[in-house]
Structures are given as C-alpha cells and as structure tokens.
Amino acid sequence: MVAAEAAGFIALGAGIAVGLTGLGAGIGEQSIGAAAIGAMAEDPKFFGKGLLMTVIPESIVIFGLVVALILLFVF
Amino acid sequence: MLKPEKMTRVVVVGTSDALDQTIENLHKLNLLHIIDYDEEEAGFKIGKPGSMAPKFSEHLVTLRSIENQLGSREEAGFDKKISAKELPSQIESTLSELEEEVLKQHNLMRSIETELKQNQDIEDTIKPLASLPLSLEDYTGYQSINVFVGFIDSNIEDEIKAETSQYELYTGEIEGKKIIAVAVAKEKEDEINKILQNDSTYVEIRPPELTGNPQAVLEEMAAAKAELTEKLANAESELVRLKQEYAEFMLASEEYLTIETQKSEAPLRFATSDHAFVVDGWVPLDKYDDFEKTIEGGAGNVYASKLEDEEVKDVPIALDNPKAVKPFELLVDTFATPKYKEIDPSLILFITFPLFYGIMLGDIGYGVLLGILSWVIMSKVKSGGLHELAIILSYSALSTIFFGIIFGEVFGFPLFNITHHEIVEGGILGIAGPNIWILQLPIHRFAEVKPLLVMTFVIGILHITLGLILGIRNVAVERGFKHAVTEKMCWLMILFGGIMAIVTAMPAILWGSVLNTQDPIFVSGIVLGIIGIILLVKGEGAIAIMEIPTLLSNIFSYARILAIGLSSAGIALAVNTICRDVLFSQGGVFIVVGILVLILGHTINLLLGIIGPGLHSLRLQYVEFFTKFYEGGGTKYDPFGFIRKYTEE
Structure with a gap:
C-alpha cells in the first residue's frame, strides 16, 4: 500500500513537472512569437533568428520533462 | 565543402564603344557579381542607361499588370522555348492589343457587377x-x-x-x-x-x-438578372481563354523584357568617363580564366584583371557543396548566409539533421510514408525551396526507416517479439529481434528510457563539442588564436571539466553515497573547469559567469530527441490499443469505426511527425549548435545574368 502510494505521488510529481513547465513555456513563447512575426513582416530575413528566439523558452518544458523522466525511471 | 567558394576581385576596363558588347558578354557569362559604383572617385560618373531602357520597363509594367488582371501565372505545359529574336516585334504588336482586350473585358465585368448589385437592391x-x-x-x-x-x-x-x-x-x-x-x-x-x-x-x-x-x-428583374449573370460568365470565360492563349507569350516576353531591362540598366552600376568605363566585381576564382578570355576576346578594347591583394571584405558568398549536400544550404541560408572566412555548416547538417530526425520519429511505417510523400513532392515540384525541402525530407525518411528497424516499430506496432516485465508481446514478424554486434534488437523505447536519455546527453555533448571546435577555428582565423582560447576554448574546458566532476559526483548526489573528493577524475575536472572560468572571465568579463548554466541547459535540451520520439510512439501505441483492444474485440460495426480511428489517428500522428521532429531537429542545430560557432552576415553571390527558362537566343 505504501509503495503504491509512493508510486502515485511520483507520477503526480512527474505530471506537475511537465504540465507547469509547459504552461511556462507557452506564456514565454506567446510574446516572443508575436514580436518575431512582427519583425518578420518588416524583414523576411528575420525568419531564422525569429524562429530561434521563439523556441528558446521551450527548453523550460524539456527540463520539466527531464525531471519527470528522472522521477519515473531513476527513483 | 565546409568553406564558401573562393572568389577573386575583378576589374573590367574598356572604351565606350565596346560597352554594349561587353554588357552582352557579361550577361551571357552570368559570372560577375557587380559592386555598384557610388561616384566616389573624381572623373568617373555613374553610367547612363541604354536608350531602350524606358521602353522596356514600360512594356514590363504593362505586361505585369495584365498578368495581375488575368490571375496567377501557370507554368505547366510549356516546354518549347521561344526565340528571343522574334519576340520584340511580337511584343510591339501583341502587347497593346492584349492590354486593350483584357481591360475591355474587365470593365465589362465591373459594369455588369454594378448593375447586378443595383438590381438586387x-x-x-x-x-x-x-x-x-x-x-x-x-x-x-x-x-x-x-x-x-x-x-x-x-x-x-x-x-x-x-x-x-x-x-x-x-x-x-x-x-x-x-x-x-x-x-x-x-x-x-x-x-x-x-x-x-x-x-x-x-x-x-x-x-x-x-x-x-x-x-x-420582380419577374422582369429575375429575367434581367439571368441575362446579366450569363454575360458575366461569358466575360469571365473570355478572360480565361485569353490567359490560356497568351500564357506562353506572357511568360516568354516577361523573361525577355526582364533580361533586356537588366542589360540596358547595367551602366547605372558602372563607373564611366567620357570615353571609357570600369566595372568592379567578384568572380569565382576557378572560373576566372574563362571569364577573362570571353570578355577580352569578345569586343574591341576591353581588359579584365584580377586584384590579388584586395583586402577580403564584403566578398559575395557562393556556397560550394556536393550535389547531395546542396539542399541543406537552404537551412543554412534561412539562418544566415555565412561570412567568407567562416565554416559553411551545410555538410554537418547533412549528417546531423536526418540523424536527429530519424531518432525522433524512428518508425518503419512512417518512414516509408514520408519517403513516398517526399518522392511525390520531388516529382511534382521540380525546383525551388519546396523541392529542396523534399530532398531533405527523403534523407530524413531513410534515417527514420533505419531507426525504425533498430527500435522495431511499424506504425507503433512491434516488429519483433518484445519481452516487457516478463510478458512476451508478439511482433509482426513473430520472431525475436536479431543480435547485431553488441546490440540486441529491438531497443524498445518505452522500456529503455534511462539508457536512451543518457544517449541523448552524449549526443548533445558531442554536438556541442563539435560546435565549440568549429568556433575555435572560426575565431582563430578571424581574430587570432589568443581570442579563440578566451572565447571558445574556455567553454570547452568548462564543459569537459563539468562533465568529469558531475559524472563522478552523480552517485553521491542521487543516492547519498560518500563522495570521494580524492578521485583524480573529480579533482582534475574541477581544476579544468576553474581554469576555463578564469580564461572566460579574462576574455569576456565577470558577467559571462552568468552564462555558464546555459551550457547545462543546452545539453539537457537534447533530451527532446528522446521526448519527441516517445510522444510520437506513444500516440501510435494509444491509437493501436484503442483499435485492437477496445473496438476490434467487439466486432460488427465497431470494426469499421476501428479502421477509421486507425487511419485518422495515424494520419494526425504522421503530420505531427513531420512538423515536430523537423522543427526540433532544426532548433537543435540553430540554437544549440550554431550559437557555438556561427555568426553569418555574408552577402549572397548574385551574378549579373539570367538563367533563361522560356526563351532562347
């Protein structure tokens, strides 16, 4: 019973780690994305840099995922 | 490969009477990247455009407005080239006629539309x-x-x-x-x-x-309306007819007029005096001999010469890669055109982009579908960015199939028998995976998360190391070796020092065992890292310490190689489970529903599978890899000339 509860909490923790970081990445990306599109409208050459800037906050959710994977598979 | 094509600065000098013939020759050669003259030197002025220039541009404007009114241009079904010699007289006679006709039909349509609107009111x-x-x-x-x-x-x-x-x-x-x-x-x-x-x-x-x-x-109105609608349809079909009839003529004359406008406006980019002209520009080094021969042999008093000692500044960039690697230049150019002395990373993208893509998607079924898709696009679209993207996609499809075999996945179903928690799940082939070298196939992605996660970190470390090594080379060539050490080498030292320290300390951090601070690997790692940090502070100031954690985040970022793969395999597995265990087992009409769910689910997953791995593989290149060495900012090589598609001389 105790083991089952612990497994449940680990799964919950993993879910929270991915879910919250996903929200964070989304909030970060929305304003960068809008600004990047604006810059691209002025100068299409900005596409590469714009894409790069836009996906930078995505690392946050990857960190969340790493935490989740470590929780699920290492502990 | 790895470096842009070598260029040489060229000056062409000649007497005014040879100007026209020289422009003709330059245009035909399609080699010289002209540097526009800006009236810096005394005695030389910007040249005057040819006498025909206003007429050509006027015709071109007329033609383009006609093309706009007739709608988008279609390029299919046109393979006979039109002789450029016959075109001028044809343009003179046909263009104004066509313009009048198109305008007439357009005005007619507009008046009918107004009348219809009034009737409706x-x-x-x-x-x-x-x-x-x-x-x-x-x-x-x-x-x-x-x-x-x-x-x-x-x-x-x-x-x-x-x-x-x-x-x-x-x-x-x-x-x-x-x-x-x-x-x-x-x-x-x-x-x-x-x-x-x-x-x-x-x-x-x-x-x-x-x-x-x-x-x-009301009845009268309805009759009038029917009549007007018919008239409108007639005018529309007349426009379609005109568009079809004159499609070849319009394509060919647009090309002809563009070329002639280019030629007659070329003197605007030259330096001219009363009796002579000078053209300044760049030519690929290995084509220079041909260039000189054609220019000097073609027309009277014209001479071309190389400027050997010219400082290497603003050299136009022509990327130089084997045919197979060419499409990846698109990805490099999208980020930025490299500078003349920088490494051109197309070749590295050729290897790593499909590799990452394949590990992420890793499914034989999806790989085959992607291959077919890319083949269809390649055969439909013969040139341009989409064609090159399709070629990149086809490499990625091959890599996806390869990793699909390693992971043993076909549309999310297991290819080989797999044993998970001591339960054997039957695969499509019904046999256990073969043993190749030290590798026991298949490597089941859901069962082997831990080793695969470590593998992605190793890939990340190798990729970033390669980036930093290229960075050392780029900085050393541009600003000298000392700068290379304090700007790039120090990062390499921090990276490896950090890895050595963290790997030895890992057991202590995770499971609380005693950390052996005497461990030589741990100690040398710490020392290496500290030397790196000192060099970094020396090179870029104390504020650069703030950036050290990004190294860690860069490496963690490669976890997406596993993450994207797990999510796509997860969706495939979910779709299969719903169909096989929930729907198919009930029989009857549920089998039809199951097949629909199967097709829809896998189509969505395939679409996600094209976009997700593509973007994330590219992001790893752009954000994690390119930032270590690549600056870009070069000018693209744009030679004076035109590749004829619809006309011939």
Whole structure:
C-alpha cells in the first residue's frame, strides 16, 4: 500500500513537472512569437533568428520533462 | 565543402564603344557579381542607361499588370522555348492589343457587377410589397396624400382611427412578417408618422419610383438578372481563354523584357568617363580564366584583371557543396548566409539533421510514408525551396526507416517479439529481434528510457563539442588564436571539466553515497573547469559567469530527441490499443469505426511527425549548435545574368 502510494505521488510529481513547465513555456513563447512575426513582416530575413528566439523558452518544458523522466525511471 | 567558394576581385576596363558588347558578354557569362559604383572617385560618373531602357520597363509594367488582371501565372505545359529574336516585334504588336482586350473585358465585368448589385437592391425592396394589393405607382406621386409602408407586428389601426377617419389601410404578410401600407391625408402626416415611429416593431420601407404590378416587376428583374449573370460568365470565360492563349507569350516576353531591362540598366552600376568605363566585381576564382578570355576576346578594347591583394571584405558568398549536400544550404541560408572566412555548416547538417530526425520519429511505417510523400513532392515540384525541402525530407525518411528497424516499430506496432516485465508481446514478424554486434534488437523505447536519455546527453555533448571546435577555428582565423582560447576554448574546458566532476559526483548526489573528493577524475575536472572560468572571465568579463548554466541547459535540451520520439510512439501505441483492444474485440460495426480511428489517428500522428521532429531537429542545430560557432552576415553571390527558362537566343 505504501509503495503504491509512493508510486502515485511520483507520477503526480512527474505530471506537475511537465504540465507547469509547459504552461511556462507557452506564456514565454506567446510574446516572443508575436514580436518575431512582427519583425518578420518588416524583414523576411528575420525568419531564422525569429524562429530561434521563439523556441528558446521551450527548453523550460524539456527540463520539466527531464525531471519527470528522472522521477519515473531513476527513483 | 565546409568553406564558401573562393572568389577573386575583378576589374573590367574598356572604351565606350565596346560597352554594349561587353554588357552582352557579361550577361551571357552570368559570372560577375557587380559592386555598384557610388561616384566616389573624381572623373568617373555613374553610367547612363541604354536608350531602350524606358521602353522596356514600360512594356514590363504593362505586361505585369495584365498578368495581375488575368490571375496567377501557370507554368505547366510549356516546354518549347521561344526565340528571343522574334519576340520584340511580337511584343510591339501583341502587347497593346492584349492590354486593350483584357481591360475591355474587365470593365465589362465591373459594369455588369454594378448593375447586378443595383438590381438586387431594388428586388430586396419590392419583394415585401408584392404581398400588398397595390401597384408600384400607387405609393408615390400624390399631392394631398402620403403613403407609409413598413413591417409592423402590432395592430395600430385603432390608434390611427383615433387620429383621423380619412385613411386607407392595407395589410399583407411575407415570410411570417406583417406588412402594412397606410394612406393618409397630408395634413395628418406628422401625427401618423409619430404613431408609427413610436411603435418599436415598425421598420419603414421606401418604395422605389417604379410602375406596375410588383410581382410582374420582380419577374422582369429575375429575367434581367439571368441575362446579366450569363454575360458575366461569358466575360469571365473570355478572360480565361485569353490567359490560356497568351500564357506562353506572357511568360516568354516577361523573361525577355526582364533580361533586356537588366542589360540596358547595367551602366547605372558602372563607373564611366567620357570615353571609357570600369566595372568592379567578384568572380569565382576557378572560373576566372574563362571569364577573362570571353570578355577580352569578345569586343574591341576591353581588359579584365584580377586584384590579388584586395583586402577580403564584403566578398559575395557562393556556397560550394556536393550535389547531395546542396539542399541543406537552404537551412543554412534561412539562418544566415555565412561570412567568407567562416565554416559553411551545410555538410554537418547533412549528417546531423536526418540523424536527429530519424531518432525522433524512428518508425518503419512512417518512414516509408514520408519517403513516398517526399518522392511525390520531388516529382511534382521540380525546383525551388519546396523541392529542396523534399530532398531533405527523403534523407530524413531513410534515417527514420533505419531507426525504425533498430527500435522495431511499424506504425507503433512491434516488429519483433518484445519481452516487457516478463510478458512476451508478439511482433509482426513473430520472431525475436536479431543480435547485431553488441546490440540486441529491438531497443524498445518505452522500456529503455534511462539508457536512451543518457544517449541523448552524449549526443548533445558531442554536438556541442563539435560546435565549440568549429568556433575555435572560426575565431582563430578571424581574430587570432589568443581570442579563440578566451572565447571558445574556455567553454570547452568548462564543459569537459563539468562533465568529469558531475559524472563522478552523480552517485553521491542521487543516492547519498560518500563522495570521494580524492578521485583524480573529480579533482582534475574541477581544476579544468576553474581554469576555463578564469580564461572566460579574462576574455569576456565577470558577467559571462552568468552564462555558464546555459551550457547545462543546452545539453539537457537534447533530451527532446528522446521526448519527441516517445510522444510520437506513444500516440501510435494509444491509437493501436484503442483499435485492437477496445473496438476490434467487439466486432460488427465497431470494426469499421476501428479502421477509421486507425487511419485518422495515424494520419494526425504522421503530420505531427513531420512538423515536430523537423522543427526540433532544426532548433537543435540553430540554437544549440550554431550559437557555438556561427555568426553569418555574408552577402549572397548574385551574378549579373539570367538563367533563361522560356526563351532562347
């Protein structure tokens, strides 16, 4: 019973780690994305840099995922 | 490969009488990247455009406006080249005729459309009146009577009666709404109007000044409308006919006029004096001999010469890669064109992009579908960015199939038998995976998360190390080795020092075992890292310490290689489980539903599978890899000339 509860909490923790970081990445990306599109409208050459800037906050959710994977598979 | 094509600075000098022939030769060669002259030197002025230039551009503007009016250009079904010698006379005679015809049809269409709109307006107002027992001329044109018409819900006859006895009221109904017409004497007009306006359901109608029975008028209108619509369709089909008939002519003459405009405006980029001209530019080094021979042999007093010691600044960049690697130049150019002395990373992308893509998607079924998709795009679109993307996709498809075999996945179903928690799940082939070298196939992604996660970190470390090594090379070439050490080498030292320290300390961090601080690997790692940090602070200031954690985040970022793969394999597995265990087992109509779910689920997953791995593989290149060495900012090599598609000389 105790083991089952612990497994449940680990799964919950993993879910929270991915879910919250996903929200964070989304909030970060929305304003960068809008600004990047604006810059691209002025100068299409900005596409590469714009894409790069836009996906930078995505690392946050990857960190969340790493935490989740470590929780699920290492502990 | 790895470096842009070598260029040489060239100056072409000649006497004015040879100008036209030289422009002709330069254009045909399509080699010289001209540097526009900006009137810096005394005695030389910017040249004057050829006498035909205004006429060519005028024709070009006319032609493009015609093309706009006729809609998008279609390039299919055109393989016979038109001779450029016959075109000028054809353009003179045909262009204005075509313009007139297109304009005529366009104006006709516009006037028909206006008329249709007016008809529609009148029709809308007459329609309600048809339900009243009055002719259209009964509503207007009285001296002592006024007629109010409108929709109304409530009964207001009593109110009117209270105001005056001299009135006539007609009612009708159309589409469930009540409509009334009230005729009253002029002197009571204001009072009645007030009663009507005070009623909230009243909507006034203004009858048009027409005569006759409304029903008959409506029928007339409908007939006129049909006639106008037919005329409109005729004009439209006439435009389509013109477009088809003159498609070849328009494509060929646009090309011809573009070329002639380029040629006749070329002197605007040259330096000229009263009797001579000078053209400055860049030519690929290995093509210079041909260039010199053609230019000097072609026309009178013209000489070309190399400027050997010219400082290497603003050299136009022509990327130089084998045919297989060419498509990846698109990805490099999208980020930025490299500088002349920088490494051109196309070749590295050629290897790593499909590799990452394959590990992420890793499914034989999806790989085959992607391969077919890329083949279809390649055969439909013969050139341009989409064609190159399709080639990149086809490499990625091969890599996806390869890793699909390693992971043993076909549309999320196992290819080989897999044993998970001591339960054997039968695969499609019904055999256990083969043992190749030290690798026991298949590597089941859900069962082997931990080793695969470590593998992604190793890939990340290798990729970033490669980036930093290229960075050392780029900085060393541009600013000297000392800068390379304090800007890039220090990062390499911090990276490896950090890895050595963290790997030895890992057991202590995770499971609380005792950390052996005497471990030589741990100690040398710490020392290496500290030396790296000192060099970094020396090179970029103390603020750069803030950036050290990004190294860690960069490496963690490669976890997405596993993450994207798990999510796509997870979706495939979910779809299969729903179909096989939930729907198919119930039989009957559920089998049909199951097949639909199967097709829909895998289509969505495949679409996600194209976008997700593509973008994330690219992001790893752009954000994690390129930032270590790549600056970009070069000018693209754009030679003076034109590749003829529709005309020939």
